[in-house]
Amino acid sequence: MRALIPRCWLLRERSVGKSCRTSIVLNHLYTRYSLATRGSGRGWLLVGFTVATFVGFLSSAPVAQAQDSTIRAVQNIFNPLSAPAETLYSVSILVMVVCAVIFLIVGGLLTYAIIRYRRRGPEDDHEEPPQVYGSAAIELAWTVPPILIVVMLVLVTARTIGEIEHHQMPAAAEEIRIIGHRFWWEVRYPKHDVVTANEIHVPLSSRTNRVPTEMVLESADVIHGFWVPQLNGKTMLVPNYRNTMWIEPYATGIYLGNCTVLCGQQHANMLIRVIVDTPDVYQKWLETQKAKPVSDPQTEEGRKQFVASSCGTCHTIQGTPGANGVFAPDLTHFASRATLGSGVAPNDEQNLRSWLKDPQTLKPGCLMPDMQLSDNQVNAILAYLRTLK
Amino acid sequence: MSTDLLATAETEWRLPSPRKVGLTLVILTESSLFTIFVVAYLFYLGKSLNGPYPWEVLEFPWLGSFFLFSSSGTVVVAEHRLKKGDKAGFELWWLITALLGLGFLIYTGAEWQHLIYHDGLTLSTNLFGSTFYSLVGLHASHVVVGLLLLTLILVASVTGNIQPRHHEHIEMISWYWHFVDGIWAVVVTVVYIIGMQH
Amino acid sequence: MADPATLKEIGTELRPAPPGHEHGSLTAWIQDLIFTVDHKKLGFLYLGAGWMFFVLGGILALGIRTQIAVPNNHFMDAEAFNQAFTMHGTTMIFFFAMLMVFGLANYIVPLQIGARDMAFPRLNAFSFWATFFGGIFLFLSYIFGPGLYGMGAAPDASWFALAPLTSRAFSPGNNIDFWSLGLLVSGVGSITGGVNVMVTIFCYRTRGMTLYRMPLFTWLVLVTMFLVVMFMPPLSAAQIMLVLERFFGAKFFEAQAGGSPVLWQHFFWIFGHPEVYILVLPAFGVISEVVPVFSRKPIFGYPMMVAATVMIGFISAGVWAHHMFTIGMDSFSVTFFAFATFVIAIPTGIKIFNWLGTMFGGKIRFEIPMLFAIAFLFQFLIAGLTGIMLGCAPFDWQLNDSYFVIAHFHYVIVGGIVFGVFSGFYYWYPKATGRMLNKRLGLWNFWIFTIGFHLTFDPQHFLGILGMPRRIYTYQEGRGWEFFNMISTIGAFVQAVGAILFIVNMIYSARKGQVAGDDPWDAWTLEWMTSSPPPEYNFEQLPEVRSRRPLWDLKHPEDPDWKFE
Numbered sequence A: 001m002r003a004l005i006p007r008c009w010l011l012r013e014r015s016v017g018k019s020c021r022t023s024i025v026l027n028h029l030y031t032r033y034s035l036a037t038r039g040s041g042r043g044w045l046l047v048g049f050t051v052a053t054f055v056g057f058l059s060s061a062p063v064a065q066a067q068d069s070t071i072r073a074v075q076n077i078f079n080p081l082s083a084p085a086e087t088l089y090s091v092s093i094l095v096m097v098v099c100a101v102i103f104l105i106v107g108g109l110l111t112y113a114i115i116r117y118r119r120r121g122p123e124d125d126h127e128e129p130p131q132v133y134g135s136a137a138i139e140l141a142w143t144v145p146p147i148l149i150v151v152m153l154v155l156v157t158a159r160t161i162g163e164i165e166h167h168q169m170p171a172a173a174e175e176i177r178i179i180g181h182r183f184w185w186e187v188r189y190p191k192h193d194v195v196t197a198n199e200i201h202v203p204l205s206s207r208t209n210r211v212p213t214e215m216v217l218e219s220a221d222v223i224h225g226f227w228v229p230q231l232n233g234k235t236m237l238v239p240n241y242r243n244t245m246w247i248e249p250y251a252t253g254i255y256l257g258n259c260t261v262l263c264g265q266q267h268a269n270m271l272i273r274v275i276v277d278t279p280d281v282y283q284k285w286l287e288t289q290k291a292k293p294v295s296d297p298q299t300e301e302g303r304k305q306f307v308a309s310s311c312g313t314c315h316t317i318q319g320t321p322g323a324n325g326v327f328a329p330d331l332t333h334f335a336s337r338a339t340l341g342s343g344v345a346p347n348d349e350q351n352l353r354s355w356l357k358d359p360q361t362l363k364p365g366c367l368m369p370d371m372q373l374s375d376n377q378v379n380a381i382l383a384y385l386r387t388l389k
Numbered sequence B: 001m002s003t004d005l006l007a008t009a010e011t012e013w014r015l016p017s018p019r020k021v022g023l024t025l026v027i028l029t030e031s032s033l034f035t036i037f038v039v040a041y042l043f044y045l046g047k048s049l050n051g052p053y054p055w056e057v058l059e060f061p062w063l064g065s066f067f068l069f070s071s072s073g074t075v076v077v078a079e080h081r082l083k084k085g086d087k088a089g090f091e092l093w094w095l096i097t098a099l100l101g102l103g104f105l106i107y108t109g110a111e112w113q114h115l116i117y118h119d120g121l122t123l124s125t126n127l128f129g130s131t132f133y134s135l136v137g138l139h140a141s142h143v144v145v146g147l148l149l150l151t152l153i154l155v156a157s158v159t160g161n162i163q164p165r166h167h168e169h170i171e172m173i174s175w176y177w178h179f180v181d182g183i184w185a186v187v188v189t190v191v192y193i194i195g196m197q198h
Numbered sequence C: 001m002a003d004p005a006t007l008k009e010i011g012t013e014l015r016p017a018p019p020g021h022e023h024g025s026l027t028a029w030i031q032d033l034i035f036t037v038d039h040k041k042l043g044f045l046y047l048g049a050g051w052m053f054f055v056l057g058g059i060l061a062l063g064i065r066t067q068i069a070v071p072n073n074h075f076m077d078a079e080a081f082n083q084a085f086t087m088h089g090t091t092m093i094f095f096f097a098m099l100m101v102f103g104l105a106n107y108i109v110p111l112q113i114g115a116r117d118m119a120f121p122r123l124n125a126f127s128f129w130a131t132f133f134g135g136i137f138l139f140l141s142y143i144f145g146p147g148l149y150g151m152g153a154a155p156d157a158s159w160f161a162l163a164p165l166t167s168r169a170f171s172p173g174n175n176i177d178f179w180s181l182g183l184l185v186s187g188v189g190s191i192t193g194g195v196n197v198m199v200t201i202f203c204y205r206t207r208g209m210t211l212y213r214m215p216l217f218t219w220l221v222l223v224t225m226f227l228v229v230m231f232m233p234p235l236s237a238a239q240i241m242l243v244l245e246r247f248f249g250a251k252f253f254e255a256q257a258g259g260s261p262v263l264w265q266h267f268f269w270i271f272g273h274p275e276v277y278i279l280v281l282p283a284f285g286v287i288s289e290v291v292p293v294f295s296r297k298p299i300f301g302y303p304m305m306v307a308a309t310v311m312i313g314f315i316s317a318g319v320w321a322h323h324m325f326t327i328g329m330d331s332f333s334v335t336f337f338a339f340a341t342f343v344i345a346i347p348t349g350i351k352i353f354n355w356l357g358t359m360f361g362g363k364i365r366f367e368i369p370m371l372f373a374i375a376f377l378f379q380f381l382i383a384g385l386t387g388i389m390l391g392c393a394p395f396d397w398q399l400n401d402s403y404f405v406i407a408h409f410h411y412v413i414v415g416g417i418v419f420g421v422f423s424g425f426y427y428w429y430p431k432a433t434g435r436m437l438n439k440r441l442g443l444w445n446f447w448i449f450t451i452g453f454h455l456t457f458d459p460q461h462f463l464g465i466l467g468m469p470r471r472i473y474t475y476q477e478g479r480g481w482e483f484f485n486m487i488s489t490i491g492a493f494v495q496a497v498g499a500i501l502f503i504v505n506m507i508y509s510a511r512k513g514q515v516a517g518d519d520p521w522d523a524w525t526l527e528w529m530t531s532s533p534p535p536e537y538n539f540e541q542l543p544e545v546r547s548r549r550p551l552w553d554l555k556h557p558e559d560p561d562w563k564f565e
């Protein structure tokens, strides 16, 4: 059974950052090209692409003023848009350059040896080359440089680790708790007692007045991994442990990420959306999230059905008696989210209907069972959920 | 190839005994295996969510340790007797060793029985139970194997199949037995002396 | 090189045939293989079984690649995919690479040290059959595991069986048990095998072959087996705990009981990292034999090579947590393990440079084994350097569990180990069968597999950099991953062709290959002194070994090595 996810919905109407553009364009080209000339092997074009993207990586710079609707789908670790990610980026480049140089030198020597000392035809077989057994001097000569390089690398690494892990948070820092569940993210804002899921709103920071966000990462079941490359490296969410990590985004937009640790069948669809808002937009968002949804009579039926069909045993909806479960995402402001099932599909009527009929269609293997709802029930509940702005 | 090159000069050529090298390696591997169980036990000390806890239920295994450690001595005596060609003496001391080993097993059995039926500590009770029984059990299983070897040799010897020239076989078994003892020394320190603090 | 005439008569007088064929009928042959305790036949069994598992694991890999070739693909569902990569990883590591290690060790080591057989032939047979049954048992899960519609279900918690995903709560049914029990059995086989090889090397060297004169392949196998003996048990221990937990309700890693999933990872990687050197050291060994012979020079800096190997062996015991940089260790441990990881680069570098030094000033013959060896050198160099990038913890916080890691270790494992194994096969096949592997097929095999290899794994570096996590059975369009995944998949199929060519070549040449003679490469170690294939008892008579290249001494009485060592 095919999932109802529309082709390329991530790419629909949006402005994208420079680096994204390179790769997006590339992929559009590629997608078209592969559709157009399926089967015909014109490899050189592909090679062209590869080079293009790679150049794309390195020549890409952060984009300061992007629209809020910008979907940062291409999470290039070499295009950091957040303080810690930038630190990681700079040390990464250093290490990469060091390795590249080593490769050029050693690879060059190899190539030289292969060409210079190749067998030049049968006459070479008559006598063996001079038998050299080794040379302490030479051995020493090529043991010392690596040692020096290693020392250098260790120092740089140690410094960066300290920088990231022992970082002083300013008072203004926002603080959120992220709890990994199979296969969705519970998001809590202890300062504002707001609870939501899967779509993580954080305030925009700037180099002048910093508003970093500290994340406390925990797990409710198995190990998960939180990774949004442009914001920071990844950190695992381990049951019985309490990890922390911080981000400090310099550009607004919607950042996509993934769960990185195998956590079961839908590991692949445990997607992350971090939405970076300008402080005022962020405040507004917090307000709406704090507000209890007003129950309007038209959807009263759906609300009844929601509780009656025991959706409430797993889901919480603030102000709805009988809907206070904790095993599944909090739906209090469900309609204010852009996606379903932690990012598998856009949160529109069509997908929501399919989800209510049988979640296993959109997200096969997710832990929400098929509730065997009748069409009327589905319609009622659907209408109700879509009012939960 | 000219034969003069194949002719082997009279430099002497000695190589270690396969049995000794082999057993040494087996002991290395086994130690590595035990290490992990020891680490697990130490790591989980005081981390159990529910009792019984070590300090509540553990008692220092004086008797068991006495049996096992002294058996290490008797096995050495037996060995010497065999070297001297005194087969009767060998068999006597060998028998004592086996009995001491048996004593240890009986002691452990009693201890476990008390833990299970009196203190209600089983493999699945808590982290302590799991790590305790797996570590001590692994050691006990080695004692069992040792005991089998001891009896085997004893039988062989009584039926006259062990001669002083089999000295190396005997020595190997005593090595193994010393190893089992050494492990017990570690187990006692870790499980009881350190464990009982938690 | 001996002249063709002599080659011919040697050939006719030898009747090269796969082992056991002397016994005539096929049943007799099979029976012989099953009951044999001869190290050469067991070597064949190890290698044969190894390639069988390689094909199985490879087919799984093709499945994986097909599924993620395009976004939102429906070739496999999530369950099948998780099983596919778990089985792929487990099979390839434990039942392809390990069997190659033991197969080569079994066949070559006794010949190189001039021994008649392994120290404990029956134990040797036991080791093989234990390992083999472990592998078969693992694959039986596809049939007997509890699956939808009785389809069977293979282990699906990744090749390092992440706790607590493996606990009953999250993995009901018994497919995880197939993983733990299968690997326990084969683990016992590996440990006994390791002991056996080490004892053989220590106690059965021919007169005059001091440790200091042993061929480098034997030396590296020795260190490898030491790692096996020391670092297989941690895995077995962890698996015993897992079994106790799943069958008898013990509490070890279960989070609900306060257990620590982190401890499992420590236990696994204490084994896991030494394991990767267990796999690569024999490949180093092959290269250390092939490079000198085809450069016509002795290995450069033998003592340093040995020292470096031993150093790698020891250091590799202290770097395991570089697989856990993102699990939330305190910054001191992170720094320490990053440091230890970097240090490994030094002895490894020494090896690379010594191979270089050996080629310098030589007369390099580009026979097939040398081609694979040269490709190995380049690919391992790159792989090692990406390893260094991963070793830099801050960089790893980005790259961990991404496709960059997949690229790194396939570069080492396929670009290193598989190429090393190919090289070894082209080098020793004549000794083992009495016939050369076909050179034209060999060239096709080499070029197609190499091209396929780079098509598959080079793009995966970019995927990692673009944030593609590993172990995902599907992804959405527009993440910038489509293009590289497609290339990678194409590459995998090209590799398949290369691999098939290799299999074909082995089968074809066993019958039709040109007769090799005792010493087709004009090499210097003892195995080339006896006939090809060697007789049951390996050697009629052996010279006293006076140097590291006994055959050189025989061939060049005017300037033997022992004058210079």
Ligand code: HEA
Pocket: A102, A106, A145, A146, A147, A149, A150, C276, C277, C279, C280, C322, C323, C341, C342, C344, C345, C346, C348, C349, C350, C352, C380, C381, C383, C384, C385, C386, C387, C388, C390, C391, C392, C396, C399, C400, C401, C405, C408, C409, C412, C413, C416, C417
């Ligand atoms: C044969 C197997 C093999 C080998 C030899 C190596 C070799 C190395 N590996 Fe690799 N590795 C794996 C197999 C291997 N690895 C596997 C299977 C995994 C993943 C498991 C999984 O997660 O599924 C892995 C994962 C892995 C990780 C964890 C990544 C992650 O999961 O986040 C790291 C991190 O440090 C790492 C590092 C290294 C390093 C530093 C080396 C070094 O040994 C490399 C040393 C070599 C060189 C550096 C090149 C030559 C040296 C010179 C030319 C000298 C000059 C150079 C310098 C001074 C830098 N490896």
Ligand code: HEA
Pocket: C054, C055, C057, C058, C059, C061, C062, C064, C065, C085, C086, C088, C089, C090, C092, C093, C096, C097, C157, C158, C159, C160, C406, C410, C413, C414, C418, C456, C470, C471, C472, C492, C495, C496, C497, C499, C500, C503
């Ligand atoms: C020795 C180790 C080894 C080897 C050789 C390989 C070889 C290959 N691997 Fe493997 N791989 C691992 C060890 C290895 N791998 C490990 C440990 C993992 C991690 C698992 C985990 O995450 O838990 C992994 C994971 C892994 C992944 C990531 C899966 C994921 O995270 O989602 C991928 C994806 O591309 C992959 C691909 C390949 C490919 C294309 C090959 C190719 O080189 C394969 C080439 C061989 C063939 C294609 C077979 C050729 C033969 C035939 C086709 C037979 C034809 C029929 C007859 C002749 C009868 N591997």
Ligand code: CUA
Pocket: A180, A181, A182, A183, A223, A224, A225, A259, A260, A261, A262, A263, A264, A266, A267, A268, A270
């Ligand atoms: Cu959660 Cu993977």
Ligand SMILES: [Cu+2]
Pocket: C272, C273, C276, C319, C320, C322, C323
């Ligand atoms: Cu490692």
